[in-house]
Structures are given as C-alpha cells and as structure tokens.
Amino acid sequence: MKREIIGQGAIKVKIAAAVICVLILLLIPCSMGMVQEAIFEMDDPVGDDYGPGTYVYPKSAEFVPGIFDLTNFKVSKTESDVVFEFKYKDLGGNPWGSNYGFSFQFQQVYIDKDGKSGSGRTDTVGANLLVDPANAWEVAITVGPSWEGSEAQANWIIVGTTTHEWEIEVSADEVSNSVIAKVPIALIGEPTNEWVYTVITGSWDTGHMRAIGIEAEDWLGGGADENAIIAGVVPLAYDILVPKGMDQSTVLKSYDTEAETFAVVPAVPPRTMGLLVKILAVIIPVIVAIIVVVVVVIVVKRKKQRGR
Numbered sequence: 001m002k003r004e005i006i007g008q009g010a011i012k013v014k015i016a017a018a019v020i021c022v023l024i025l026l027l028i029p030c031s032m033g034m035v036q037e038a039i040f041e042m043d044d045p046v047g048d049d050y051g052p053g054t055y056v057y058p059k060s061a062e063f064v065p066g067i068f069d070l071t072n073f074k075v076s077k078t079e080s081d082v083v084f085e086f087k088y089k090d091l092g093g094n095p096w097g098s099n100y101g102f103s104f105q106f107q108q109v110y111i112d113k114d115g116k117s118g119s120g121r122t123d124t125v126g127a128n129l130l131v132d133p134a135n136a137w138e139v140a141i142t143v144g145p146s147w148e149g150s151e152a153q154a155n156w157i158i159v160g161t162t163t164h165e166w167e168i169e170v171s172a173d174e175v176s177n178s179v180i181a182k183v184p185i186a187l188i189g190e191p192t193n194e195w196v197y198t199v200i201t202g203s204w205d206t207g208h209m210r211a212i213g214i215e216a217e218d219w220l221g222g223g224a225d226e227n228a229i230i231a232g233v234v235p236l237a238y239d240i241l242v243p244k245g246m247d248q249s250t251v252l253k254s255y256d257t258e259a260e261t262f263a264v265v266p267a268v269p270p271r272t273m274g275l276l277v278k279i280l281a282v283i284i285p286v287i288v289a290i291i292v293v294v295v296v297v298i299v300v301k302r303k304k305q306r307g308r
C-alpha cells in the first residue's frame, strides 16, 4: 500500500514536470517575439549584383566583389524605432572613413503603408527608377555612408512631401556585412504586416547614386545600354528585391527609351504573406504542445497499468 502511494506521488510529480515543459514550450516563441519583434524578412539571391544583367563595378581597386550584392533585407521594431537591415555578400570595409562604418552602399526603401493603388508617390531619389503605382509610397528611407571630409549625406526620412534629415541612426556591422538604419516610429508610424517595401540598392557617390556608363572606369560603373544612356533612363541600381517568380533583369530593363520613361520596380512581399506567417507562428507551438501532452498522458497511463 505504502509503495502504491509513493508511486502515485511520483506520477503526479512527472505530470507536473510535463505541464511545466509544455508551458515553457509555449512561452519560448512568445518571449522571442518580444525581443525580436520581426516584421518582415526576405533573402535576395547571391550573385545578382549586375542590375539588369549586364552591370559591372567601377574599376578602382576598392570596389571588391560582392559589395553591391544584397543578400537579405530585414525589418523589425523596438519600442521606439523601426529597424531596417541590409545584408551584403561583402560590406567591403570602410576605406573612405564614413562615421557610419561603411563606404560603398546606397540603400533606398519605399514603403506603401495604405495598400491603396495610386495613393502616394512613385518617384525615387535619383535612382532613375519608378515605384509600381500599385504600391505607391507614403514613406521613403534613404541610407548612405557620407565619406570623411565630405558634407554630402542622404540619410533621409521622407514622409509624403516632407524630408527629415539627421533623424536616422545609421550603423554597420562588419561581422554580418550589414548596414543598419533605425528610424523613429514617431515619424513613420507603427509598422504592420500590411506594409510593403520597394528596395533599391546601388553605389554611393557623394550624395547620389553613382552613374553607370557603357564601359566601366575607375569611378564609373559599366555595362549600361547605350540607348538607355541617350534617353536618360539608365537604372542606377546594382541590386533590388523582386517578388518570387519575377526576374530582376526583366524588371530593370522595363524602361522605354522612346517614351523616355524609367523602369518600374514592384514591392515585396505579397500582402497576405505576413499574416500567414503570423498565424502559423501561433498554430505550430500549440500543435506541438498538444502532441506532448497526449504522449505524456499515454506514457503515464501505461505505467499505471503496469504498476497494477
């Protein structure tokens, strides 16, 4: 009899331990969400730092391979900021002494907040590109290095027609090859899964996107279409994000040399994706927890039966 009571006590302890484990399993994703508060993330292919398929880097030795090859774009948030992270194959160091820790990349993000086609702006900051009118933007973020001894900078937050300077906290992480921009929520609003992003990256050149010619020179990119140069519609982007199933080269060749209109860049992601990921993030831990409880109950019952 005494042994049976001790046995029941041990089973109760095991059930309590199982319940605690299940609670921990449920709490881990929740606590991770509180720390990271990820909003959106997308990988970009490695090796597509050729703009419309033909671009090459300037010839000067500092322009090492991979510095214009975007590999990942991430949006997250803290209590006070929206954090944008641009990861490259190689950040390339900081040979020209920018206070922000990087010298080469010029990042531009155009955010469609309201999801209304035709509502907002479609122009870009000197990239010779247009944002798709279906994802016309309400907010733009531009992030560049600003070299030592140069006053040119373009770390701007553009809200509608108002440009805010000196409000972005810009830094670089040499370990992860990333440029990081923290933008106050007070200026651009609380990010939601409804936001979509048109992401354009290129080569910084004292306050603007570096020019691309037919042949590369020390300080000039190469590989541009001669007709596009004559028409003034050469896209000044080495790498952009495109939705899955679309081709970057096709997108960046969509300019019209006769009509003299720029190529049109679509936004990412499809509007339903963020919501789906969020739903799965809740459902999967619950299913795992149920399976664990069922297994524990079965094991305990079998042990009880064997005990008899």
Ligand SMILES: [Ca+2]
Pocket: 044, 045, 046, 047, 048, 049, 069, 070, 071, 239
């Ligand atoms: Ca890339």
Ligand SMILES: [Ca+2]
Pocket: 044, 045, 048, 070, 239, 240, 241, 242, 248
């Ligand atoms: Ca790309």
